Amino acid sequence: MPTPFSQPDLALNSFAPRLLNWFETDGRHDLPWQQHQTDTPNPYIVWLSEVMLQQTQVKTVLPYFARFMTSFPTVQDLAAADWDTIAEHWAGMGYYARARNLHKGAKQLVEIINETGDYPQTLAGWEAISGVGPSTAGAIMAMGLHKYGVICDGNVKRVLTRWAGIDGDITKSATTKELWSLATRLTPKENSGLFAQAMMDMGATLCIRRSPACTLCPLKDDCIAHAQRRETDYPVKAKKQPKPSKFSNALVIENESGEILWLQRPDNGIWGGLWSLPLQFVEKVSGEIGKANKTVNSVLLAVASNEKVYETEFTTAEQVIFEWLAEHNLQATSVSHTLLDDAPIKHSLTHFHWYLQPQKLIIDNLQIRTLNDKLAAANINFKWLSQQKARDSLGLPRAMVKIIEI
Numbered sequence: 001m002p003t004p005f006s007q008p009d010l011a012l013n014s015f016a017p018r019l020l021n022w023f024e025t026d027g028r029h030d031l032p033w034q035q036h037q038t039d040t041p042n043p044y045i046v047w048l049s050e051v052m053l054q055q056t057q058v059k060t061v062l063p064y065f066a067r068f069m070t071s072f073p074t075v076q077d078l079a080a081a082d083w084d085t086i087a088e089h090w091a092g093m094g095y096y097a098r099a100r101n102l103h104k105g106a107k108q109l110v111e112i113i114n115e116t117g118d119y120p121q122t123l124a125g126w127e128a129i130s131g132v133g134p135s136t137a138g139a140i141m142a143m144g145l146h147k148y149g150v151i152c153d154g155n156v157k158r159v160l161t162r163w164a165g166i167d168g169d170i171t172k173s174a175t176t177k178e179l180w181s182l183a184t185r186l187t188p189k190e191n192s193g194l195f196a197q198a199m200m201d202m203g204a205t206l207c208i209r210r211s212p213a214c215t216l217c218p219l220k221d222d223c224i225a226h227a228q229r230r231e232t233d234y235p236v237k238a239k240k241q242p243k244p245s246k247f248s249n250a251l252v253i254e255n256e257s258g259e260i261l262w263l264q265r266p267d268n269g270i271w272g273g274l275w276s277l278p279l280q281f282v283e284k285v286s287g288e289i290g291k292a293n294k295t296v297n298s299v300l301l302a303v304a305s306n307e308k309v310y311e312t313e314f315t316t317a318e319q320v321i322f323e324w325l326a327e328h329n330l331q332a333t334s335v336s337h338t339l340l341d342d343a344p345i346k347h348s349l350t351h352f353h354w355y356l357q358p359q360k361l362i363i364d365n366l367q368i369r370t371l372n373d374k375l376a377a378a379n380i381n382f383k384w385l386s387q388q389k390a391r392d393s394l395g396l397p398r399a400m401v402k403i404i405e406i
Helices: 009-026 043-053 058-071 075-080 083-090 097-116 123-127 134-144 154-164 173-186 192-206 316-327 365-377 387-393 398-404
Strands: 245-254 260-264 279-286 297-300 345-348 353-362 382-385
Touching: 009 173, 009 192, 043 058, 043 075, 043 097, 043 134, 058 083, 075 097, 083 097, 123 134, 134 192, 154 173, 154 192, 245 398, 260 387, 279 316, 316 365, 345 398, 353 398, 365 382, 382 387, 387 398
Parallel strands: 245 353
Antiparallel strands: 245 260, 245 279, 260 382, 279 297, 345 353
């Protein structure tokens, strides 16, 4: 019976042995979360690292992983920690919904351990944990429990599309199904955890996006992309639309002691659960950023309903603050940037570029009391902290750190 895959049976059957031989001599064996060299694997370590490694490189994750393991050495420690502590540990790594899911998932895992005496032992059991998808669940099964598990993350998809010459758009369900089928066919029943780690290493160290090291690859002899000299044409992915741009003022509201007002953002939306300066969204109405005066024609959004795109971003806290500022006829002034006067800070997120213009306002003790009363009456979490104390004790998005470093 002919194989349903683009590669012959000989290549399919020899894929895992070749990869594992390469990994034994040339793979990474010193990553702190690796479990292939232990007889008693720790699924907590694998789960934690897999969540962190989603859309984030190993070199970025390493110091964060070390901090988490120092502060939360067990899943019980992580589940018992308060959100602000977790957010502070995560701040700067981005994709903050992962941290929320991590905290929620830790609580779910502790409940399961309390009921059953152990971590989930099935793929479905892990997929039921918040933030855990099929590939992460497969990695935990394979590497964290030394059971059978299949992974098909971004690195694996890049390796497989090149090796098998899969030219379908990887964002389409049909291509995803084909890739999972191939990954399952190639994954050995024994040592699937070792194979998973080897596949991750292949994608991260040799079969990289640009300038792959094909001469060192154990799979090069039957790699279709390599034979065609089209390695960087894979994986095929529909071109992304250009990111839109958004604009806002970031208000540095100080008291007479130099402490700054910080707001905890809602769980949903941008930077959920983290701490931020009050943001005053603006709507760009015409023109471009001028070369001469570095300005842009824009209109302040007084309330969220002025433009639908900002409805979930203009928080209750910010509405309270800007109403209070208007009542007291107070207006912040732009903070000069070290490079260009009045130039906004550009901060790129997954779906848009964000231009943040720092603005500063110093208010007196009486004004602080009235503002505090307004915020407290609206049940808003806020703190007055110096720049250094905020950095040391709050979970701050990287954009906020950029602003206070000016």
